[in-house]
Amino acid sequence: MLPFARITVIGLGLIGSSLCRAIRAEMPTVRVTGHDANPAVRETARRIDLCDDVTDTAGAAVTDADLVILCVPVRAMGAAAAEIADDLPADCIISDVGSCKADVLAQLDAALPGRTIIPAHPVAGTENSGPEAGFATLFKGRWSIVTPPAGADPAAVERVAELWRRVGAQVETMEPAHHDLVLAVTSHLPHLIAYTIVGTASDLENVTQSEVIKYSAGGFRDFTRIAASDPTMWRDVFLANKDAVLEMLQRFSEDLSALQRAIRWNDGDALFNLFTRTRAIRRSIIEQGQDDAKPDFGRSH
Numbered sequence: 274m275l276p277f278a279r280i281t282v283i284g285l286g287l288i289g290s291s292l293c294r295a296i297r298a299e300m301p302t303v304r305v306t307g308h309d310a311n312p313a314v315r316e317t318a319r320r321i322d323l324c325d326d327v328t329d330t331a332g333a334a335v336t337d338a339d340l341v342i343l344c345v346p347v348r349a350m351g352a353a354a355a356e357i358a359d360d361l362p363a364d365c366i367i368s369d370v371g372s373c374k375a376d377v378l379a380q381l382d383a384a385l386p387g388r389t390i391i392p393a394h395p396v397a398g399t400e401n402s403g404p405e406a407g408f409a410t411l412f413k414g415r416w417s418i419v420t421p422p423a424g425a426d427p428a429a430v431e432r433v434a435e436l437w438r439r440v441g442a443q444v445e446t447m448e449p450a451h452h453d454l455v456l457a458v459t460s461h462l463p464h465l466i467a468y469t470i471v472g473t474a475s476d477l478e479n480v481t482q483s484e485v486i487k488y489s490a491g492g493f494r495d496f497t498r499i500a501a502s503d504p505t506m507w508r509d510v511f512l513a514n515k516d517a518v519l520e521m522l523q524r525f526s527e528d529l530s531a532l533q534r535a536i537r538w539n540d541g542d543a544l545f546n547l548f549t550r551t552r553a554i555r556r557s558i559i560e561q562g563q564d565d566a567k568p569d570f571g572r573s574h
């Protein structure tokens with residue numbers, strides 16, 4: 274049985290539009306309604322026929338929904354939830370796709386007291402944003418982490434999990450705070466490092482003239498893809514997941530200092546041992562079939 278019959282997606286950017294496409298591809302009988310605060314995005318959504326209906330107000334989008342998924346930047350979740358509060362049907366489940374979970378859950382709880390809120394985070398994305406950047410296969414073969422609050426209705430959790438399985442994701446359940454620590458090191462810190470290194474290189478550009486661009490075919494180019502990610506989204510993630518990111522950044526800084534010492538004191542063994550360990554990690558990721566180093570955004574595994 275389909276987990277939902279009428280799904281509303283609020284925020285029709287990369288993730289929201291991918292979800293609309295995936296639901297329509299995998300569950301064609303489900304009615305998909307969309308809304309975005311930006312009129313230009315609504316216009317594009319209508320032009321590309323993203324949903325069965327695109328409404329001009331958030332309230333009108335949710336009046337008969339059995340699931341509402343908020344796909345807006347994490348610090349906009351509370352405002353987006355407040356906008357639909359008066360129009361939500363009594364038994365509607367509210368979910369979201371935010372990249373950090375504890376802060377978002379607090380926002381949703383405050384805006385929608387007493388409602389069934391089952392947050393989730395599809396660990397899949399690209400550096401692009403907007404409704405035309407999405408694609409139906411984005412979630413295939415990827416993880417979606419469901420982070421129910423304590424005491425959540427298991428049947429509601431299962432329905433949200435089933436939605437993600439239907440669009441091709443593997444589902445894991447985690448506590449929100451644990452999710453935020455794990456993702457701080459696997460996703461948020463790598464983005465911070467990419468933003469830093471590309472920023473540093475561009476500051477040096479006066480010294481090196483065009484060499485930064487000319488020789489950017491190697492490792493630096495991979496960093497520039499990540500550092501092209503959406504500024505609003507990532508500003509929000511770092512501020513909303515501040516504690517976990519600062520904790521992981523502290524650990525990272527200590528490890529970086531150790532590496533700095535190893536280079537200064539010609540400690541080749543320390544360098545060799547670390548690089549051997551990290552190479553083994555990369556190889557085990559590939560063996561598990563999770564190689565994203567060369568993203569193929571149309572892949573269907």
Ligand SMILES: NC(=O)c1ccc[n+]([C@@H]2O[C@H](COP(=O)([O-])OP(=O)(O)OC[C@H]3O[C@@H](n4cnc5c(N)ncnc54)[C@H](O)[C@@H]3O)[C@@H](O)[C@H]2O)c1
Pocket residue numbers: 283284285286287288289308309310311314344345346347349352353370371372373394395396397398399400401402403404503506510
């Ligand atoms: N981009 C990724 O790789 C990725 C991956 C997984 C999860 N996420 C999460 O998904 C969410 C959306 O990210 P995205 O990449 O799709 O961003 P995006 O910029 O492509 O789309 C966000 C959309 O939300 C709209 N919006 C903002 N505030 C709104 C409001 N109050 N009401 C209605 N619409 C509003 C914007 O107009 C925009 O169209 C974020 O919470 C992000 O953390 C992103």
Ligand SMILES: O=C(O)C(=O)C[C@]1(C(=O)O)C=C[C@@H](O)C=C1
Pocket residue numbers: 371372395396397398399400459460461499502
């Ligand atoms: O592949 C990318 O471009 C991504 O950054 C995707 C990525 C990630 O870090 O893995 C980014 C943020 C998300 O919340 C989930 C996925």
